[in-house]
Every structure is written in C-alpha cells, then in structure tokens.
Amino acid sequence: MSGDAFQSFKGHFLLAMPSMKDPNFSRTVVYLCEHTVDGAMGFIVNRPSHLMAALDVYKEFKLEHVDTAAGVPVYTGGPVQLDEIFLLHGPPFDTEGTFPMGGEVALSNSMATLSAVAKGEGPEKVAIFLGSSGWAAGQLEGELVGNVWLTVESGSDLIFDVPAEMRWENALDRLGIDPVLLSGDFGRA
Template identity: 35%
Template sequence: MSNPFVGKSLVAMPRLEDPWFFRSVVCMAIHDAGGSFGVVVNNSLSDISEADVFRSIGMACSKCNQSRPVFCGGPVREDGLFVLHGPPFDWKSCLPITPYIGLSFSRDIVEAIAADRGPASYKMMLGCSGWSPGQLENEICENAWLVHTVSADLLLSLSADSCWDTVLQKMGIRPEFLAAEGGNA
C-alpha cells in the first residue's frame, strides 16, 4: 500500500468543529493498512510548559523554559510524550517522516533536550492522533481536511495562534474565503 499522507500536513476545514481538531494542522507520520497516525502541531496546552514536563518525569533540565509550550498532539495516548523534531534522527525510537522532520518517543531524546544536546528545533506534545483503516480517506472525501506537503521549518517554528492561517496562506488559500460547507462535483 502506498503512503499518500506520510510527510503531509492535514489542515482542518472550518466545518471540522470537533474540539480536538478545530483549526488544527496535523503532521502525518504513518498511513498504512493498519490506519493513520500523526500529531497536531498547533494546539498548545496553556497550563503546561516544557519545564513542567521535565519536573513531572523527575528529570533535571539545564535549559528549562517556563514559557516554552507543550502541545496537545491529539486525543490518543494523552499521557504519551512525543517529540516532533528536525535532525538528528538517531534516537532510539525515531520515526523519520521526511528528510527534514521526525517523530520520537523515547527517553533518550527527552534527556538530550533537558541537557541542551537535543535537536535545534522541536515541539513536545502529549498525545497523538489516530484514524482506523479507511477513516482518514473518508474524512477527506467529506471535505473535513485539506492535504499539504509538510514544511519542517513551518511546523516547528510557527506559533499555535498563527499556524493554521499561515499554512493555508502557503497553500494559496485565503482562510476567510473557506466555506464551512463543501460540495462535490
């Protein structure tokens, strides 16, 4: 089976009012016969910082930043810590998504970040997003998502507030002209 969504962003259409995915941008990591998996990159958790995460797992942090947000990657495994990041990709549990972005979920990357030896660009997230086989394709056919090529610099650098609008603009779409309801020809 080909992987048409791996290395792509899913951009929520206005009609997708589910609170988990409203105005979300999802970086897709897996799409195969078993289903689809990715992380929301623009839903920051207002009450949890990177420093809070390190404290909660009992890890000392040399560069903890109280203002660096942690993101909600989605409604699946909400207690799981995931790191979406740029190079390097040699962590124990790293899933390379494109040559420029990977998703890791092992302690070694978290320890490296705490010691200021981790990737230069990254986002920490709690939870992930998943779809059963065929579910994502159905949602795309129902006009719930737009699909766009992942740009690591955008996904890792944009603030939660500007991400959705900026990705749409990069696609050549003016957000104010998107209709809540779509049609099929």
C-alpha cells in the same frame, strides 16, 4: 475510496476545514507521521498545551534540566494516548527510538531524547506533544472525501518556526487559499 489506489499522506499536514464539527480538531494543523491502509497517526501542531510546560514535563520524569530548555514548546497532540509524551524534532536522528519522517523531521518518544532536550544537548528544533491523533483504517480517507481536511506538503518550518497561532492561516496561504473565502458548505457534482 473504492477502486482508487491508496495514497499515503505521511509527512503532509492536514488542515481542518471550517466544516470540521469535532471540537478536538477545529482550526487545527495536524502533521501526519504515519498513514497506511491500516490507519493514520499524527500530532496537532497548533494547540499549545494549557496543562503542562516543558519544565513540568522534565520534573514529572525527574530529568536534569537547564534553564534554556524551559522554552521548548509543549502541545496537545490530540485526543488519543493522552498519557503518552512524544517529540517531533529536527536532526540529529541517531538516538535509539527515533524514527525519521523525512529529511527534516523525526518522531521520538524515547527517554534518551527527552533527557537530552532537557539538558540542552538534544536537537535544536524540537516540540513536545502530549497525546496524539489517530484514525482507523479508512477513516481519514472518508474524511478527506467528505472535505473535512485539506492536505499540504510542507517543510518543518510549519512545526518549528511559524508561531502556533498563525499555523492554520500560514498553511492555507501555502495552498493559495484565503481563509476568509473558505466555506463550511460543500456540494457534490
């Protein structure tokens, strides 16, 4: 993006185009928690984990938990830091180790927040992520120029309320794009 002023897409969603060759990201929706000139970091919000459920996470950390906390969704956040657990959640944002991403979403990997969620005392809207997605300096910008991703600014409902299997199509709909009309081919003028 030579000569262009840097534009951060922190708090936006990335939607994988059909041309996405990386199987880790095919048909994914990624919520960007950070995007600076030094790189970007986010979480795939439409890939439910087939390895662990919320109860498995609580048991792994020997956390006291209530039955209602078993329904907290767990996602594969990406191919980076697979041994790390992160939470995206709605308010409250006052727990130590919680980083607000905007008005409606915060990022946390604190044990205090995870413990509160397990006890049914944490944020009402929450999702657990195993691993994350990351880009080195300039990498995401190159992929955006290469038409690998679309960006959409959207509310937290895409993370917490829209069913995971419908998030990609729902995000495209927010842009006014019919997924059937998308092509994996692109050109240059």
